[in-house]
């Protein structure tokens with residue numbers, strides 16, 4: 004009996020001291036406006052989710068910013084305005100001495116009032132649900148490649164390369180944001196910093212010391228990348244990449260006929276076999292190697308050490324070191340040291356044009372197109388828009404003056420070639436971000452960039468005089484080098 008009476012009196016107190024005053028003071032323009040803002044943004048959000056749910060949503064990241072970031076902010080602003088209004092009205096009435104001794108009565112037996120209480124209760128629960136859903140939506144939106152790659156033109160180079168990569172269905176966050184709340188928060192702080200820098204960018208030039216600006220190009224290596232083996236091996240298990248891989252590359256000569264030639268390489272990728280033996284390129288480096296780079300971009304590596312099966316280490320050092328150990332971070336070699344361009348693979352102009360010619364995107368029947376295309380790709384343009392106009396204009400001018408017959412009979416192939424040459428340019432060169440040919444070197448290989456030869460250059464020697472191998476056959480069998488119609492391809496039944 005007692006407890007029940009206690010409950011009733013507690014409720015009465017709550018009603019006298021809180022609900023009645025809240026209803027009384029809440030009746031003010033600020034609180035009412037807050038309520039209206041909250042309701043309106045809630046209805047809009049619910050509407051946009053329904054549209055999303057039924058599949059009529061649109062992938063535009065700018066709309067996304069409104070629905071997932073700005074509307075929830077309004078929603079919360081509205082909620083905050085309600086107590087602010089209550090507080091102001093109370094203070095004003097207090098000053099004027101108009102606070103009633105007894106607030107207008109509330110009677111729980113009065114069904115109109117009970118109904119009002121129900122409404123307040125239901126509205127509160129609904130509000131909470133909406134805030135929860137909105138923040139969930141906002142968070143998962145900020146995780147989407149649209150947000151990371153498209154909302155912000157600073158990421159344009161990385162996003163363009165990402166879209167045509169084998170990983171175009173892997174979310175940016177899979178590789179760039181670690182698991183756990185701390186790396187999540189760090190990534191979002193980093194993103195917010197970037198957003199601020201992008202917003203302030205137009206003013207940064209006026210006061211370079213005062214106003215932060217984003218770096219152009221965005222530097223790599225990315226020091227905050229989560230540990231590569233943890234990331235990559237969540238999808239690629241080392242047990243699965245055992246064996247050799249046949250690489251066929253087609254290149255074209257700078258002659259009138261764009262003569263094609265092929266290089267065929269059998270790469271000894273290796274990996275871990277069913278008996279846990281490590282072999283080949285993957286096996287030997289993933290066993291355990293550490294190195295020290297002497298340049299921030301890790302392109303110069305004068306010192307590397309390999310842990311042997313018996314626990315001893317063999318160190319290979321560049322001759323210029325004279326036996327000293329260089330200063331710097333001792334990094335354990337992982338996937339990124341070779342696959343640094345696993346997703347954002349920027350091509351060289353040669354790779355771009357060779358690929359377009361062998362795909363048939365640019366017709367090999369156009370005389371001199373390889374040579375002309377390369378020259379147009381390598382020229383300097385102030386912007387992508389200028390590149391687009393000039394490439395088309397100059398390719399046309401070339402055929403008009405040198406091969407008018409071609410322009411007449413195959414004019415549309417010339418237009419198509421111009422469009423494709425520009426497409427290669429636009430995937431790889433971003434003048435606004437100072438990303439151009441060679442800005443982001445690819446470490447996989449050794450022909451265009453140092454790559455493997457950062458260590459396998461014949462100059463890294465151990466104390467016993469052993470040198471890191473430069474023997475071609477250790478890494479690959481060269482089955483054909485720039486041959487036209489190599490026999491090995493027809494033997495294998497590979498068309499060319």
Ligand code: HEC
Nearest residue numbers: 148151152158161170173174175178221223224225343346
């Ligand atoms: C499969 C993994 C993977 C995915 C998915 C991925 N990245 Fe990367 N990203 C990398 C690696 C690896 C590097 C280079 C790291 C290094 O060199 O240290 C990198 C580098 C970058 C850089 C630094 C500049 C540069 O080019 O080196 C930016 C910016 C970037 N990524 C943005 C993005 C964005 C935006 C997305 C999604 C649209 C994305 N990444 C998706 C792996 C990934």
Ligand code: HEC
Nearest residue numbers: 169170173177178231234235236237238239338339342345
């Ligand atoms: C979420 C899963 C996932 C993650 C994480 C991932 N990959 Fe992949 N990777 C794939 C898929 C799927 C393919 C495409 C396979 C295909 O198209 O045949 C692929 C293809 C590749 C290829 C060969 C295709 C090519 O031509 O580029 C390489 C090399 C590769 N990944 C390396 C990496 C590296 C290095 C990392 C870590 C930075 C990584 N992957 C992280 C799923 C993943």
Ligand code: HEC
Nearest residue numbers: 232235236239244248270272284285288337338340341447
């Ligand atoms: C010492 C350099 C090196 C390291 C370290 C390395 N790789 Fe590779 N990887 C290669 C080379 C070289 C190739 C073949 C390149 C090609 O296909 O053109 C390759 C190919 C691959 C492929 C594609 C296989 C196929 O069938 O196309 C995958 C997937 C891959 N690596 C994943 C990884 C992962 C995951 C790691 C880290 C655990 C890793 N690699 C570490 C050099 C390396």
Ligand code: HEC
Nearest residue numbers: 283284287294307309341447448455457458471472477478
């Ligand atoms: C950070 C330095 C470094 C880089 C970069 C590097 N390697 Fe190595 N590699 C080594 C060292 C050290 C050894 C072990 C040499 C020894 O023990 O004789 C080695 C051994 C090898 C071997 C085994 C050689 C043998 O004698 O059987 C192969 C194959 C190989 N590397 C291929 C590659 C390829 C392919 C790349 C580029 C994709 C590459 N390496 C990049 C340091 C490097």
Ligand code: HEC
Nearest residue numbers: 252266268447448449450455459472473474475478479484
């Ligand atoms: C440390 C390992 C290593 C050594 C030593 C090595 N290569 Fe390579 N080479 C590679 C890798 C890895 C690739 C594949 C690059 C890719 O995936 O595009 C390659 C590719 C090539 C290609 C194909 C062309 C191209 O543009 O990719 C040629 C040609 C070639 N190597 C020639 C040689 C010759 C000749 C030697 C001996 C003097 C040699 N390589 C030594 C690792 C090596």
